[in-house]
Amino acid sequence: MNIVVCVKQVPDTAEVKIDPVTNTLVRTGVPNIMNPFDRQALEAALILKDANGATVTVISMGPPQADEILKEAIAMGADDAALISDRALAGSDTLATSFALAAAVKKVGAVDLVLCGKQAIDGDTAQVGPEMAEHLDIPQVTGALKIVADGAKLLVDRDNESSSQTIAVEMPALVTVTRAEKEPRFASIKGKMKAKKFVVPVWSAADLALDEKMIGLNGSPTKVAKIFTPPVHTIENEIINEEDPQKAVDLLFEKLVQAKIIVR
Amino acid sequence: MAITVDRDKCIGCEACVAVCPVGAIAMVEGKAEINQDTCISCGACISECPVEAISRGEVTKVEFEGAEDYKDIWVYIELDNAEPMHVAYELLGQAGELAAKSGQRCCAVLICKEAGDLPQKLFAAGADVVYLVEGEKYEDYNNELYTNAFCELANEYKPSAVLVGATADGRDFGPRIAARLKTGLCADCTALDIREDKIVEWTRPALGGNILATILCDVNRPQMGTVRPKVFKVKEFDASRTGELIKYAVKNEITARTQLVRKDVVASTGMCKIEDAEIICSGGRGMGCFDKFKHLEELAGLLGAAVAGSRAVVDEGWISHPQQVGQSGKTITPKVYFAFGISGSIQHIAGMHDSDVIIAINKDPNAPIFKVANYGIVGDVNLVLPKLIEKVKAFKES
Numbered sequence: 191m192n193i194v195v196c197v198k199q200v201p202d203t204a205e206v207k208i209d210p211v212t213n214t215l216v217r218t219g220v221p222n223i224m225n226p227f228d229r230q231a232l233e234a235a236l237i238l239k240d241a242n243g244a245t246v247t248v249i250s251m252g253p254p255q256a257d258e259i260l261k262e263a264i265a266m267g268a269d270d271a272a273l274i275s276d277r278a279l280a281g282s283d284t285l286a287t288s289f290a291l292a293a294a295v296k297k298v299g300a301v302d303l304v305l306c307g308k309q310a311i312d313g314d315t316a317q318v319g320p321e322m323a324e325h326l327d328i329p330q331v332t333g334a335l336k337i338v339a340d341g342a343k344l345l346v347d348r349d350n351e352s353s354s355q356t357i358a359v360e361m362p363a364l365v366t367v368t369r370a371e372k373e374p375r376f377a378s379i380k381g382k383m384k385a386k387k388f389v390v391p392v393w394s395a396a397d398l399a400l401d402e403k404m405i406g407l408n409g410s411p412t413k414v415a416k417i418f419t420p421p422v423h424t425i426e427n428e429i430i431n432e433e434d435p436q437k438a439v440d441l442l443f444e445k446l447v448q449a450k451i452i453v454r
Numbered sequence: 455m456a457i458t459v460d461r462d463k464c465i466g467c468e469a470c471v472a473v474c475p476v477g478a479i480a481m482v483e484g485k486a487e488i489n490q491d492t493c494i495s496c497g498a499c500i501s502e503c504p505v506e507a508i509s510r511g512e513v514t515k516v517e518f519e520g521a522e523d524y525k526d527i528w529v530y531i532e533l534d535n536a537e538p539m540h541v542a543y544e545l546l547g548q549a550g551e552l553a554a555k556s557g558q559r560c561c562a563v564l565i566c567k568e569a570g571d572l573p574q575k576l577f578a579a580g581a582d583v584v585y586l587v588e589g590e591k592y593e594d595y596n597n598e599l600y601t602n603a604f605c606e607l608a609n610e611y612k613p614s615a616v617l618v619g620a621t622a623d624g625r626d627f628g629p630r631i632a633a634r635l636k637t638g639l640c641a642d643c644t645a646l647d648i649r650e651d652k653i654v655e656w657t658r659p660a661l662g663g664n665i666l667a668t669i670l671c672d673v674n675r676p677q678m679g680t681v682r683p684k685v686f687k688v689k690e691f692d693a694s695r696t697g698e699l700i701k702y703a704v705k706n707e708i709t710a711r712t713q714l715v716r717k718d719v720v721a722s723t724g725m726c727k728i729e730d731a732e733i734i735c736s737g738g739r740g741m742g743c744f745d746k747f748k749h750l751e752e753l754a755g756l757l758g759a760a761v762a763g764s765r766a767v768v769d770e771g772w773i774s775h776p777q778q779v780g781q782s783g784k785t786i787t788p789k790v791y792f793a794f795g796i797s798g799s800i801q802h803i804a805g806m807h808d809s810d811v812i813i814a815i816n817k818d819p820n821a822p823i824f825k826v827a828n829y830g831i832v833g834d835v836n837l838v839l840p841k842l843i844e845k846v847k848a849f850k851e852s
Binding site for chain 2: 314353436
């Protein structure tokens with residue numbers, strides 16, 4: 191099986207704080223990480239590789255320093271990697287990004303399965319995967335919790351709001367992953383050594399023969415009109431600072447009953 | 455395509471520095487300079503600059519022909535067990551308002567096995583037009599069959615804007631349609647408005663909910679967005695309302711390469727459907743361990759509440775993802791939200807701050823959760839929770 195995993199380097203949004211004085215984001219010192227859902231997708235690919243044998247190629251689109259996460263993927267067990275990096279791609283929205291990534295998948299060639307994380311934690315759109323599937327004209331399943339190979343098909347478990355499902359999908363296919371069946375593995379010593387020597391090939395827009403009307407800001411139908419910090423409304427509240435938990439609970443309980451929050 | 459500062463025009467007022475959401479602008483020798491590695495090309499600084507010293511590289515936007523032929527606001531009606539999901543009604547109400555404000559119609563798109571009385575329900579909920587695609591094969595949502603039907607319909611009747619609920623299936627469906635129609639899709643919106651020229655202003659949280667961004671899709675049509683459930687209120691039903699029903703037969707039939715082979719309906723116990731619960735007992739990593747987390751179920755049982763949790767406890771496997779509250783989980787607006795051992799990251803608060811009453815128990819007096827809480831106890835959850843359970847039990851029995 192020939193698997194491509196799409197990964198994105200993102201700021202660790204859990205580490206982003208708001209400067210209380212200027213009300214802007216403090217990004218200095220925020221580490222860049224492999225998007226956590228993409229790490230799950232990579233693990234899902236490696237599980238399939240362990241079970242059935244597969245070639246796993248990781249691709250990313252981003253600035254030159256994004257090769258760090260590709261090397262990390264190699265260390266975890268990926269076979270090959272490529273970075274799509276070009277100033278002409280800056281400002282791409284999901285449609286333009288998916289177009290460039292789909293072109294990279296075509297360049298890898300003869301791909302049976304494309305895996306992506308369910309969404310990236312910086313944009314949270316969950317759109318690039320399905321949009322890539324459309325550009326590649328292959329079926330998709332989103333939010334996978336388990337992927338099992340079954341001949342020329344995959345059986346993919348996913349949930350929606352009301353049910354737990356299994357979807358059978360013909361390959362080639364694109365699957366976005368919420369969670370792999372087990373925790374993403376750590377890099378092996380051998381993998382780390384391979385990653386150290388690995389030179390990540392960089393593909394430009396020209397290498398992928400991308401139409402400049404379809405990429406970057408030109409190929410992005412959406413544009414940001416304004417960005418603002420959510421208004422913080424401070425409320426009047428009653429916080430109990432009482433060392434004895436029994437007294438604290440009594441006080442809280444009284445207030446909750448008074449306010450008819452707890453009723454008989 | 456980078457955003458750059460014209461040093462000759464820059465007057466060093468620092469207005470751009472203050473407005474940059476990612477802190478990418480610094481003053482160098484009295485002039486603004488943009489760090490291209492951190493800049494996210496959002497353009498917030500461009501409009502802020504009083505002397506037009508900041509500009510974006512040349513953009514040769516591909517024109518979209520016939521945009522003026524695209525009219526009306528469509529809502530995709532997602533079904534659950536052959537009934538419209540709550541979010542479908544929420545979106546109809548909001549689409550109705552946007553339509554009225556811009557002189558357009560509010561239209562519902564219903565793809566199903568058998569419509570029955572659903573069109574009348576949709577008229578009552580605010581639809582002026584119902585587009586109906588009916589057939590045996592549409593019994594369950596199938597990405598390929600539904601996309602095929604929807605896009606044919608959209609190409610024929612040309613909507614100006616399309617709203618899709620940001621549910622699991624809606625977020626599977628929306629981007630597939632947007633890519634096929636080669637248009638923009640704004641994900642997971644939490645506020646919508648419309649200009650007189652029918653351009654929709656889509657507002658959504660970005661960067662993990664730390665900032666809000668208003669997005670436009672001002673050239674391509676249709677303009678599309680997925681919208682978070684529970685953001686808009688359902689309009690009062692008006693049973694006397696009627697509308698136009700357009701039955702559509704799909705011309706280009708396709709064979710799907712995906713097939714639903716198993717569907718286990720999740721039982722609606724207190725353990726799930728946190729978006730419908732009036733009271734939520736939610737726990738975070740501060741609960742300590744899975745066994746202690748289980749105590750929340752006892753309190754929830756006494757209060758008729760649902761159990762939820764933060765992303766941390768979903769990662770720990772103490773609860774499942776459908777019970778996660780926050781940016782990467784669900785947005786909920788219960789009457790009462792108990793937060794036990796949840797410090798209140800920005801991402802978590804984004805998902806629950808619209809609860810009517812928030813009660814927080816946390817040992818850290820500086821935990822951000824106390825900033826949004828109406829009531830709280832600074833203390834160890836594992837000492838407080840058992841006492842609270844006892845107290846509620848005694849009260850309910852008395």
